[in-house]
Amino acid sequence: MHSVTPVRTYVLIWVVLTIMTFVTYGVAQIDLGPFNIVIALAIAAFKMTLVIWFFMHVRTDSPLTKLFVFAGFFWMAILFVFTLGDYVSRAWMPGGKFW
Amino acid sequence: MADTHAVATGHSTDHSPHLRHHFDDMDQQFDSATFGMWVFLLTEIMFFGGMFGAYTVYRNMYPEAFASTSAYMNPLYGALNTAVLIVSSLSMALAVRAAHLGQQKALQICLLITMFFGICFLVIKGFEYHEHWVDMKVPLFGGHWNYSEAPQFAHQAQILFCFYFFMTGFHAVHMLVGLGIMTTIFMMARKGTFSPTYYTPVEVSGLYWHFVDIVWIFLFPLLYLIGHTRHLV
Amino acid sequence: MSTVLQDPQTTETPNYLNAEYGWKSWLLTTDHKRIALLYLISISVMFALGGVFAMLIRVELLTPEGDLVNSDTYNKLFTMHGVVMVFFFLVPSIPATLGNFLIPMMIGAKDLAFPRINLLSWYIYVAGALFAIAAIVMGGVDTGWTFYTPFSSTYSNTFVITAAVGVFISGFSSITTGLNFIVTIHKMRAPGMTWGRLPLFVWANYATSLIQVLGTPVVAITLALLALERGFHIGIFDPAIGGDPILFQHMFWFYSHPAVYIMILPGMGVISEVVPCFSRKGIFGYSFIAASSLGIAIVGFLVWGHHLFVTGMSMYAGLYFSLLSMLVAVPSAIKVFNWTATMYRGSISYATPMLYAFGFIGLFTIGGLTGLFLATLGVDVHLTDTYFVIAHFHYVMVGGMVVAYLGGLHFWWPKITGRMYPEGWGKFSALLVFVGFNVTFFPQFITGYLGQPRRYHAYAPEFQVLNVMSTAGASILALGYIIPLIYFIWSLRYGKPAGNNPWGATGLEWTTQSPPTTFNFDVTPIVTEEAYAYAKHEEAHVG
Numbered sequence: 057m058h059s060v061t062p063v064r065t066y067v068l069i070w071v072v073l074t075i076m077t078f079v080t081y082g083v084a085q086i087d088l089g090p091f092n093i094v095i096a097l098a099i100a101a102f103k104m105t106l107v108i109w110f111f112m113h114v115r116t117d118s119p120l121t122k123l124f125v126f127a128g129f130f131w132m133a134i135l136f137v138f139t140l141g142d143y144v145s146r147a148w149m150p151g152g153k154f155w
Numbered sequence: 156m157a158d159t160h161a162v163a164t165g166h167s168t169d170h171s172p173h174l175r176h177h178f179d180d181m182d183q184q185f186d187s188a189t190f191g192m193w194v195f196l197l198t199e200i201m202f203f204g205g206m207f208g209a210y211t212v213y214r215n216m217y218p219e220a221f222a223s224t225s226a227y228m229n230p231l232y233g234a235l236n237t238a239v240l241i242v243s244s245l246s247m248a249l250a251v252r253a254a255h256l257g258q259q260k261a262l263q264i265c266l267l268i269t270m271f272f273g274i275c276f277l278v279i280k281g282f283e284y285h286e287h288w289v290d291m292k293v294p295l296f297g298g299h300w301n302y303s304e305a306p307q308f309a310h311q312a313q314i315l316f317c318f319y320f321f322m323t324g325f326h327a328v329h330m331l332v333g334l335g336i337m338t339t340i341f342m343m344a345r346k347g348t349f350s351p352t353y354y355t356p357v358e359v360s361g362l363y364w365h366f367v368d369i370v371w372i373f374l375f376p377l378l379y380l381i382g383h384t385r386h387l388v
Numbered sequence: 389m390s391t392v393l394q395d396p397q398t399t400e401t402p403n404y405l406n407a408e409y410g411w412k413s414w415l416l417t418t419d420h421k422r423i424a425l426l427y428l429i430s431i432s433v434m435f436a437l438g439g440v441f442a443m444l445i446r447v448e449l450l451t452p453e454g455d456l457v458n459s460d461t462y463n464k465l466f467t468m469h470g471v472v473m474v475f476f477f478l479v480p481s482i483p484a485t486l487g488n489f490l491i492p493m494m495i496g497a498k499d500l501a502f503p504r505i506n507l508l509s510w511y512i513y514v515a516g517a518l519f520a521i522a523a524i525v526m527g528g529v530d531t532g533w534t535f536y537t538p539f540s541s542t543y544s545n546t547f548v549i550t551a552a553v554g555v556f557i558s559g560f561s562s563i564t565t566g567l568n569f570i571v572t573i574h575k576m577r578a579p580g581m582t583w584g585r586l587p588l589f590v591w592a593n594y595a596t597s598l599i600q601v602l603g604t605p606v607v608a609i610t611l612a613l614l615a616l617e618r619g620f621h622i623g624i625f626d627p628a629i630g631g632d633p634i635l636f637q638h639m640f641w642f643y644s645h646p647a648v649y650i651m652i653l654p655g656m657g658v659i660s661e662v663v664p665c666f667s668r669k670g671i672f673g674y675s676f677i678a679a680s681s682l683g684i685a686i687v688g689f690l691v692w693g694h695h696l697f698v699t700g701m702s703m704y705a706g707l708y709f710s711l712l713s714m715l716v717a718v719p720s721a722i723k724v725f726n727w728t729a730t731m732y733r734g735s736i737s738y739a740t741p742m743l744y745a746f747g748f749i750g751l752f753t754i755g756g757l758t759g760l761f762l763a764t765l766g767v768d769v770h771l772t773d774t775y776f777v778i779a780h781f782h783y784v785m786v787g788g789m790v791v792a793y794l795g796g797l798h799f800w801w802p803k804i805t806g807r808m809y810p811e812g813w814g815k816f817s818a819l820l821v822f823v824g825f826n827v828t829f830f831p832q833f834i835t836g837y838l839g840q841p842r843r844y845h846a847y848a849p850e851f852q853v854l855n856v857m858s859t860a861g862a863s864i865l866a867l868g869y870i871i872p873l874i875y876f877i878w879s880l881r882y883g884k885p886a887g888n889n890p891w892g893a894t895g896l897e898w899t900t901q902s903p904p905t906t907f908n909f910d911v912t913p914i915v916t917e918e919a920y921a922y923a924k925h926e927e928a929h930v931g
Contacts, residue, residue, distance in 0.1 A: 070245040084380040096376035132204035142705035177499035202605035310629035
């Protein structure tokens with residue numbers, strides 16, 4: 057059914073994930089202004105991708121599974137973009153600096 | 156539709172006692188179960204997604220108030236718990252691998268390690284909750300709440316703490332459910348239920364466990380690392 | 389119902405109804421067909437309950453004064469009518485009954501992919517319904533079915549948490565049903581049943597399931613936050629401490645707008661089955677109808693903000709939500725055009741299911757087009773919270789969904805029970821439903837446009853004539869629902885035996901015996917032709 061992933065790969069992924077956790081923690085100690093959160097979320101997204109791709113075997117799964125995983129995040133993005141679109145643009149007024 | 160011909164169903168070729176009557180063969184059953192779990196995880200993504208969305212809205216609205224709460228969040232706990240969950244995820248992945256290869260002993264050991272680190276996570280979380288209680292930072296249960304250190308943020312920080320407790324709380328509930336599932340899987344493994352042709356429950360619960368891990372991977376930076384630097388510098 | 393079905397006359401051939409006897413064989417069944425019947429009974433009970441509230445509302449509105457009930461009671465009446473009808477009837481209606489019964493049969497499977505989860509979903513539904521009924525019995529809820537904060541979280545003195553928990557729980561029944569359908573349709577199709585050959589009812593339910601799976605969790609977490617806020621007296625949506633009530637509306641409608649497509653899409657699926665059968669023609673534009681179901685499911689997630697036009701939402705958000713709302717008209721219109729094109733030059737027969745299909749197409753078109761009024765920013769400011777909204781919503785939900793549900797029940801009743809319903813009474817009550825419905829709700833377009841606000845137990849005297857019409861129509865409509873209930877039960881014992889395929893319809897479900905055996909097919913069927921190959925079958929008859 058599924059191809060067997062070698063233990064080596066799993067351990068390697070685990071090492072990368074752990075290092076990334078330390079990196080997140082370390083970067084948070086440096087003040088980068090708005091980039092702190094950007095980097096933190098980028099690292100989280102990277103870690104998530106590793107877990108999904110290797111630990112959850114999406115790498116070897118059917119295109120259907122890949123499509124559904126993508127759909128989950130796509131729909132979450134719809135919720136975020138359209139809701140935040142309201143909040144971000146509430147202060148905009150015609151003739152204001154964004155118009 | 157007149158063209159219904161007989162076709163040999165899978166029953167005659169596959170005698171696994173774990174094959175449910177309405178599936179043709181074990182492959183179809185395995186595919187359906189894992190795909191079903193993925194569809195379920197889709198709903199979980201949206202469930203937590205709703206909370207993350209609401210959190211993001213408020214964080215955008217009140218950045219200073221949210222940053223002020225980091226004085227009461229200990230990122231070391233968060234980082235430690237992240238590491239703990241990642242170990243449990245590794246052992247879970249190895250458990251699935253062992254089940255797939257029919258390594259009964261390795262399967263049981265890996266499951267035990269997974270459960271051990273899962274419990275470690277909850278214990279650490281419990282200590283944290285206790286500290287928040289001592290700090291008077293629990294706006295639940297009739298308002299165990301005192302924010303006199305930064306009174307201008309007292310209201311808005313309360314929202315952050317509500318989200319903190321709901322998000323970590325729902326996550327902890329998922330951990331508890333996961334531990335329950337792992338216990339069941341472990342009992343089944345001890346009885347020798349699983350084999351290279353039938354390890355669907357291990358695979359499917361593994362997916363769930365990894366998902367709960369992923370939720371935490373995001374909770375950690377979002378809740379513990381907000382404007383943390385401002386209080387260090 | 390089960391006791392009637394055990395009548396020896398109906399048990400000549402082994403089928404799913406006489407396979408086992410006793411209440412245990414029903415309450416512990418994993419047969420998708422028996423679970424469909426369990427759902428049928430329970431949603432009918434909830435429908436009757438919601439209908440009683442509706443009648444009380446209409447009777448109160450006979451006179452302009454608030455004389456039958458006081459305003460608090462009236463608030464509870466329309467709230468409980470909405471909660472019961474939306475969450476406990478419309479959302480599960482076609483998927484959980486007809487969908488549950490037919491989808492495995494239509495794709496040539498023995499059962500759904502997860503039969504035990506299917507049974508579990510029914511128990512979850514019942515648990516949720518019990519919470520809702522408990523809230524009603526204890527004294528009701530008065531927030532409106534939308535549970536808007538901060539009224540629901542802070543000020544209302546009614547059983548909001550109990551009702552919210554009921555809706556929360558029943559959401560998981562909806563999710564598990566959707567999950568089951570998605571996996572079944574992907575993994576359990578018979579050989580030859582390609583995506584291009586799937587009956588459109590299956591396509592419609594697939595699109596519905598996607599919405600159930602992707603949308604319901606968000607309303608679950610929203611109601612959970614509401615219940616926690618109310619229970620713990622904390623403020624997540626409370627403006628007093630900086631919370632934003634509009635955020636609740638965003639999250640609520642992120643599910644609840646797509647939810648109206650959960651309610652209408654399966655109805656469209658039913659119509660796509662009925663129209664070709666009684667026109668004796670293949671469906672016109674198969675792939676367009678299939679794709680438009682998915683289109684509605686996806687675009688339906690991008691439009692929820694049109695419920696928030698007058699709340700203080702950003703005007704720019706209003707702009708894009710308004711534009712996107714217009715887009716939903718495209719896939720909906722595709723369906724309507726294709727159904728009418730299917731009928732064009734067909735040999736149409738006027739059996740009861742087809743009468744309901746006619747009703748659906750007309751009423752849904754009116755409901756859909758008035759939706760465009762409401763999606764238009766400027767017009768909506770005038771029409772928000774008037775009876776125009778009520779009329780629009782009921783044209784889609786009752787004129788569309790309930791009519792399609794009744795049509796589907798009549799169409800597949802012979803398959804479900806092995807008995808025919810009385811055709812004359814069927815036609816008569818289909819007519820009653822159509823007339824009663826229009827008399828009830830068309831006047832509300834007018835009163836709404838003239839400015840009668842919704843959710844008040846008293847109104848200006850000049851609206852009385854139209855409101856009396858509305859109440860009279862509601863009585864006719866109620867009769868149109870009661871008659872089928874009576875003759876359906878009557879037909880279980882006295883109906884003519886139906887035979888396997890009384891309509892001469894295509895589709896795998898009609899190749900099995902009526903009622904089907906427990907595992908549907910003795911041998912797994914192989915599909916070698918497109919869906920709705922009526923032309924081919926007609927030629928065979930003539931030749």
